[in-house]
Amino acid sequence: MTADASTQVTELTADDHACLTFGEAEELFDLTAAFVRDGLAAGLKVMWLSDAGPGIAVKELTRRGIAVEPAMAAGQLAADGCEGRLLSGQAFSADAAVGWLSGQVAASREQGFRGLRIAVDMGWALRPVTGVEELPRFEEGIAAALAGTTASVLCQYDRERFDPVTLASVAGFHTRSVAAATYYADAVLRICRQYAPPGVRIAGELDYQAEEPLARALAEAVRLEGDLVVNMEGLAFIDARCTLMIADAARTMAASARMVTLRCPPEVASGFVRLGMAGVPGVRLVTADE
Amino acid sequence: MSDQGYRPAGQPGRAEAGRGAGPAGPPSLDQNFDAGSLYALRAAVAAHAAAAGLSPQRVYDVVVTAHELAANSVVHGPGHGRLRLWAGDGFLYCQVSDDGPAEPEPAVTGNAAETGNAAGAGDAAGAGMPWHAEHGHGLWVVGQVADKVSVDHGRAGTTVTASFGITPC
Numbered sequence: 285m286t287a288d289a290s291t292q293v294t295e296l297t298a299d300d301h302a303c304l305t306f307g308e309a310e311e312l313f314d315l316t317a318a319f320v321r322d323g324l325a326a327g328l329k330v331m332w333l334s335d336a337g338p339g340i341a342v343k344e345l346t347r348r349g350i351a352v353e354p355a356m357a358a359g360q361l362a363a364d365g366c367e368g369r370l371l372s373g374q375a376f377s378a379d380a381a382v383g384w385l386s387g388q389v390a391a392s393r394e395q396g397f398r399g400l401r402i403a404v405d406m407g408w409a410l411r412p413v414t415g416v417e418e419l420p421r422f423e424e425g426i427a428a429a430l431a432g433t434t435a436s437v438l439c440q441y442d443r444e445r446f447d448p449v450t451l452a453s454v455a456g457f458h459t460r461s462v463a464a465a466t467y468y469a470d471a472v473l474r475i476c477r478q479y480a481p482p483g484v485r486i487a488g489e490l491d492y493q494a495e496e497p498l499a500r501a502l503a504e505a506v507r508l509e510g511d512l513v514v515n516m517e518g519l520a521f522i523d524a525r526c527t528l529m530i531a532d533a534a535r536t537m538a539a540s541a542r543m544v545t546l547r548c549p550p551e552v553a554s555g556f557v558r559l560g561m562a563g564v565p566g567v568r569l570v571t572a573d574e
Numbered sequence: 575m576s577d578q579g580y581r582p583a584g585q586p587g588r589a590e591a592g593r594g595a596g597p598a599g600p601p602s603l604d605q606n607f608d609a610g611s612l613y614a615l616r617a618a619v620a621a622h623a624a625a626a627g628l629s630p631q632r633v634y635d636v637v638v639t640a641h642e643l644a645a646n647s648v649v650h651g652p653g654h655g656r657l658r659l660w661a662g663d664g665f666l667y668c669q670v671s672d673d674g675p676a677e678p679e680p681a682v683t684g685n686a687a688e689t690g691n692a693a694g695a696g697d698a699a700g701a702g703m704p705w706h707a708e709h710g711h712g713l714w715v716v717g718q719v720a721d722k723v724s725v726d727h728g729r730a731g732t733t734v735t736a737s738f739g740i741t742p743c
Contacts, residue, residue, distance in 0.1 A: 472613055492645060521634075521641070523638070524642055525712065528711060554631065
């Protein structure tokens, strides 16, 4: 059981208009990578509009195992800014934006794709953009534009930066809400599912007091199929007990012929080295500076 | 430094000469802790260990030691304790004491373990298979990362002192 009742990003289907909320860039990139990966695998055209810029988008998706370059060369994947698409000269018009979206749906069909997936980072709406008050009307318009199509839209809202009133006012226009499965989150620790590549992500400081959510996260990760990553790049401290739990889980999975990658800063890695994890077949210990 | 056998107030004189290297002055850090303050304790220890001139990996080792010793007092001892940190004679000392009864606990094993200690320290967690030991695994890690560890079970409680050589960077 996970801490929230949201839909998983991997469960989205055609004509979904989903609202994704994220708490940090790492989470946004992870969930977007999963959305892009599954869309490409299904033969859909995939677009990601964000403030990150094409360079960062390509880098972050590539880092998460997406074959970005060939997909872009084939015209199946595009990563662009919002200007010239949703925005025109830093001005927003709900009608123009919905018109652009409908045009993309039609174009992807003409290009022979089975459908279209668009992820839109809504961070632009936090800037002084004229017409931003039309945001709820845009969200409403998307629903109409998607009806009867094989297109889906994933609107991405930073829950730390958007005020609850705005989030509440747009939430109702979405068919689903999406967030990372979170096992534990407070000011010093976050344990959540990682989607691309699949696994668990742990950031902050981890000790025996979070043993229970860690056990749940690992148990759920064990049930996932295929290779697994325990991403501890953002982990500043781990105690002996939790090091042991993760090492045990990694040994168990490696014993059933699954590759397990433990990705962590050098100090955290030293704890795993102490337990002999550097020499366990099927376990890869990768320090963050490698 | 002539003050051998540093021991906390109220502690009977059980510390053996030579392993109780004490602070030349007051400890640079003297902090009480319980289950709710381990995070703050680690942050304070990290700051002081870095200020003492240790490398990032050694700072982390001191933090691990402080945490494991403190967690041991919290989980297996009275639930609270006191941590002191001081530098002297080219070493950084990390000492955790609590006033709990000396519950039989696994020995600190590993390259830094000092033996010959009082009763209670002999219940080894199995030095050959340390990583399957639940209770005692934290102390095993302390024994691995510290240069020297001494454990003193007195009537007033348990005091563990770990030391780390300060190599000039």
